[in-house]
Amino acid sequence: MSTQRNILAAILIFGIFMLIPQYMEMIGVVPEMEYDDGNGSHAARQTGPQVDTYSATPSVPEKNHLHSAGVSEILTIITPLYKANISSYGGGSVVYYKIHETKNQTQRYVGGYDSLGVYSKANSVVLLHxxxxxxxxxxxxxxxxxxxxxxxxxxxxxxxxxxxIINGVLEVGEGEVKEIHYESDGVQKKLIVDGDSYSINHFFDYDFKSADEVEVAWTSGVFPSEPSINSSLSYSADELSYSSAYAYQNESLESITQNSQVGLPAEVFNEKTDWVAIRTKFFGMVMLTDKKSNYASLSSENFLFRGDDDVLPIYSAGMGGYPSRGQLNVTTYLGPLDVDRIDLLGQDKSVSSIMNFGWSIIQPFSRAVLWTVKTIHNSLGINYGFVLIIIALLMRVITGPLTRKSYESSAKMKIVAPLQKKVQEKYKNDPQRLQQEMGKLWKEHGVNPVSGCLPMLIQWPILMSFFIVFRSTIEFRGASFFGWISDLSQPDYLIALPFDIPLYGGAVAILPILMGISMFLTMKITMQATDDTQKTFMYFMNVFFILIFNSFPSGLTLYYTIFNFLSYQQQLSIKNSK
Known part of the structure; x- marks a missing residue:
């Protein structure tokens, strides 16, 4: 039965990676995109690297006049959280958006791409170029x-x-709220900027007279922020697997994801819409209105990310069906996928559904795991790597009794196995009698054939929640541990290869190898009475996990490595106590 339990574990985890379509995005396997001249792709979105510059002229407030329409004017907004350039086109449309480091997150928002598509750990995160x-x-x-x-x-x-506004710059400090006013034919617009928030409020008062209807749209997408682990791509294929556009309608989340080089034409979802969103792995845009729209429109189109090398999907999201005249209050959030900030958007915390906490049965566990991680870190003020070790210890203590129960049940089944085989031979031609006699045998010896697997099934939602949270939580971004583990949100690559190995990548990470060793040691204990075919299968799965985890974040692999070594110690202790 120990063998059956191990095989069940392998099948469950294998299914998570390979057989569940809803979670395919988690393994970061995205087709490499090639540029196609015939698909209407954008020209390179850049005018050279973006540099913070300020005028050397004296700081003088603007004189009282109306800045003329017809010519693009750029206004720079600087808050403690971000720097944004907004254009007079559209009455304050954001054209550049850089996340600032804060006193509490000095490394979380470092590392990103410039406008030429070149990644550097020294760059700040820029979500719009x-x-x-x-x-x-x-x-x-x-x-x-x-x-x-x-x-x-x-x-x-x-x-x-x-x-x-001084020299084209509006500074909004901590605790401050400031307004910007625009107007054009038929439209009055007010922007409200809060120095403590990534949200900007856009208030439209419009009259388009004979128009059929009005839609509010975000067509600039959200730029990637994570480095590539594939030498043939400049952007992260892993991040691309998380990138999607969403619409929330009738308490249900609709989405589109571009998984090939072909852009996705506008897909209209004809239901009352609360909000739309676009996300990457760690950052996102959310657009909410004070009036539900009649429909949502989601699409993507290709953009040349780095010269002629790579094509990146840029998502668009819109909410439409509004009357041709009226008032519309639009709130846009552009920033990190921090659950504490995301939960503040809207009135029912529905926006957090874009954070991929898993199926509904797993979501409470995922939230609990994330809350535990943040609470331990904030309370003790320790490195996130040590937080993961503490959580692995706690989980080993919590699941220890279940593991012992499973091991003891498997040991009993091994004793009963010879008797069970005799019963099967004796009644092989009488299935009904066979079932009755097997039940008697199990009852006489106090065993249950499923008791060895049941503890594992009980743990499955918890284990799955760890996989989901540790794979994509922004808390680990830029968080170093020790030695070569410089970023818990990235693989702990130590040796670069001159080529890419399918499924493995172009570099060697150390933690997946250590995790493989921990799995091998545990298997040596639990499979001593297993036949060679089953042993071969389990060892194959061991190698498979080493290959898969090579491209996973080091924080996730660190947790499983520590947890597996603790499991090995427990199995060894149980075995020696017999």
């Missing part, structure tokens, strides 16, 4: 349907002056 201030993109803007055709209302607006 400057595209030349054209009206091709909006973040956000109104789109007007007239005679059956949608057109973006994304021309240059006039901006009203403000004494808070």
């Amino acid at each position: 400057d595209i030349g201030h054209t009206s091709d993109y909006c973040a956000p803007c109104l789109s007007v349907k007239d005679e059956g055709v949608f057109k973006k209302h994304n021309q240059a607006f006039s901006r009203k002056t403000s004494i808070d």
Whole structure:
């Protein structure tokens, strides 16, 4: 029965990786994208590296006048959390957005791409890159349907002056809230910027007269932030597997994901919509309105990320069906997928559904795991690597009795196995009698054939929640442990290879090898009476996990490595006590 338990474990985990479509995105296997001239891909979205510059002229507040429309004007907003450039196109559409380091997260928001698509650990995270201030993109803007055709209302607006704006820069400090006012034909717009939030409020007062309807759209996507683990790609295929666009309707989450080089045409979801969102692995954009829309529109199109080398999908999301005249209050969040901040969006915490906490049965466990990680870290002020070790110890203590129960049940089944074989031979031609006699045999010896597997099945939601949370939590981003483990959100690569190995990658990580050793030691104890065929299968699974985990975050692998070594020690202790 020990063998059956091991095989069940392998099948369960193998199914998680390979046989469950909903979780295919977790393994980061995304087809490599090639540029296709015929698919309408964008030209490179860059005008050179973005550099923070400030005028050397004296700081003088703006004089009282209306900045003219028709010409793009860029206004820089600086808060403790981010720096954003907004364009007069669309009345304050965001064209550049950089996350700032904070006093509590000095490394979490370091490491990113410049506008040329070059990654550096010294770069800050930039979620939107400057595209030349054209009206091709909006973040956000109104789109007007007239005679059956949608057109973006994304021309240059006039901006009203403000004494808070000095040399084209609006600084919003901690605890401050400031406003920016724009206007154009038929539209008055007010932006409200909060120095303590990644959210910007866009208030539209519009009248498009004879138009059919109005949509509010975000067409600039969200740029990647994670380095590639594949030498043939400049961006992270693992991050790309998390990238999607979402719409929340009737307490249900709809989504689209581009998994090939072909962009996805607009897909319309005709239900009342609370909000739409776009995410990458660690960051995202959420757009909410004060009035539910009649539908949501999601799409993606290809963008040349690094010259002619790579194509990146850029997602668009819109909410439409609003009347041609009225008022609309739109809130856009552009920042980290931090559950504490995401839960503040909306009124029912529904936005957190984009964070991939798993199926509904697993979500409470995932939230509990994340809460435990953050609580231990914040309470003790210790490195996240030590937090993972503490959690592994706690889980070993909690699951220890279940493991012992499973081991003892398997030991009893080994004793009964010869008697069971005799009964099977005796009644092999009488299935009904065989079932009766087997039941009697198990009852006489106080064994249950499923008792060895049941403890493992009970632990499965917990183990799955650890896999989900440790694979994608932003808390581990930039968090070092010791030695070569410099970022718990990335693989702990130590040796680079001159080529890529399918399923393995282009570098050698150390923790997956240590995890494989821990699995091998545990198998040596639990499979002593197993036949050679079953042993071969289990050893194959061991090698398979080493290959798979080579590209997984080191925080996830560290947890499983520690947990497995503790499991081995427990199995050894149980064996020696017999």
